[in-house]
Amino acid sequence: MLAYLRRRLLSGLVLLMAVTSLSFLLLYAGSGDVVRRILGGGATQEQIAAKxxxxxxxxxxxxxxxxxxxxALHGDLGRSWFTGETVAEGIGNRLPVTLSLVLGTTLLTVVLSAVLGVWAATRGxxxxxxVQGMSVIGxxxxxxxxxxxxxxxxxxxxKLFAATGYTPLGDSPTQWLRAVTxxxxxxxxxxxxxxxxxxxxAxxxxxxxxWVRTLRTRGLPARRILFRHVLRNAAGAALTVLSLQTIGLLGGAVIIEQIFALPGIGQYAITATGGGDLPTIMGLVVMTTVMVVIINLLTDLAQGWLTPKARQI
Known part of the structure; x- marks a missing residue:
């Protein structure tokens, strides 16, 4: 298992290096007018050169x-070119909002999907x-x-929930729940x-x-077969889909944050991208890539636990 974990960590590190270097090159190629945007249209050539x-x-x-x-290796992601705020502080202030949405959505998705999926498969x-009709509507x-x-x-x-705004969990769990539900x-x-x-x-x-029919002929209770054997074997494919959906939520939360006026990563990313704020964008690239690596690592570990043969891949 340790060798399996080391391989996954190494591949994650390679991915992080590749994504950050490529992103920097692409952003550098499009950063020609960023200094003029910072200083304004009336800036002289001398001011632009100095900046x-x-x-x-x-x-x-x-x-x-x-x-x-x-x-970045020393934890310094730089400062925003427009606001002067450190990138680490800007992300740290907004990340809990987005994580609340992503983790809450993932938990709700797992519970509802497991109940509905197993119910539909076993009852028919x-x-x-x-369930199929609900899926089409969804x-x-x-x-x-x-x-x-x-x-x-x-x-x-x-008026059961908050229409807009966000209250940190530490300030008021009740208001936090009303904001994110x-x-x-x-x-x-x-x-x-x-x-x-x-x-x-699955x-x-x-x-x-x-082998399921064999277990039934041996007289094992149907509930035991389902929960101890069938679900474990069927969980592998579902985990892969769940990991992809969780990664997709990082981008999908942008629109929802706009509708509910939540001060999350989405609005922060839109503002930074529109202004060409290179340090902030790179900080967001690092954050997103690290989260992708973590999600993939947790998925691989779960797959390795469910299917020992997967550890050899």
Missing amino acids: SAELGLDEPVWTQFANWASG GTVDRI IALPGFVVALLLVTVFAVQL LPVIALALSSTVNLTQQIRG VLDTLRQD
Whole structure:
């Protein structure tokens, strides 16, 4: 297991190096007018040259990347070119908001998908058709439409939840829950639909295996076969889908954060990208890549536990 973990960590490190270096080169190629945006349209050539030297933009691109990478290795992601705020502080202030959405959505998706998928696979008939119909509706409804409906009904009319804004968990767990419930439900809709279908199909395929029929002929209770054997064998494919969906939530949360006016990473990324704020964008690239590596690592470890043969890959 340790060798398996080392291989996964090494591949994650290679991915981080490749993504950051490529992102820096692409951002550098498009950063020609960023100094003028910082200083304004009335800046003189002398002012632009002085600001470029201050930011290090007059140096070769590889020197700039080496300087940035050296600072990043020591935990210094630089400062925003526009606000002067440290990138680490900017991300740290906003990351809990996005993580609340991503983790809450993932938890809700897992619970609902497992219940609906297993229910549809084991009951069949009318139950299966109902779940399939719910899936079609879930796929057809965009997340932002669901979000607007939830806000209108449960926040504006019934006033059960907050329509906009965010309260940190440490300040008030109740207000935090009121702030994140509707965004999490809106995000979980499409995720639950996809994962439910995956779990349903995997459970059906597993139930048709010869070894399952053998267990039944030996007189084992159906509930024990399902929960101790079938679900473990069917969980591998569902874990892969779940990991991809969790990674996708990092980007999908942007629209939901806008609708609910949540001060998360989404708005921060839009502002930084629109202004060409290279240090902030690179900080976000590092954060996103690290989260992707962590999610993939946890998925690989779970796959290795469920299927020991996977450790040899």
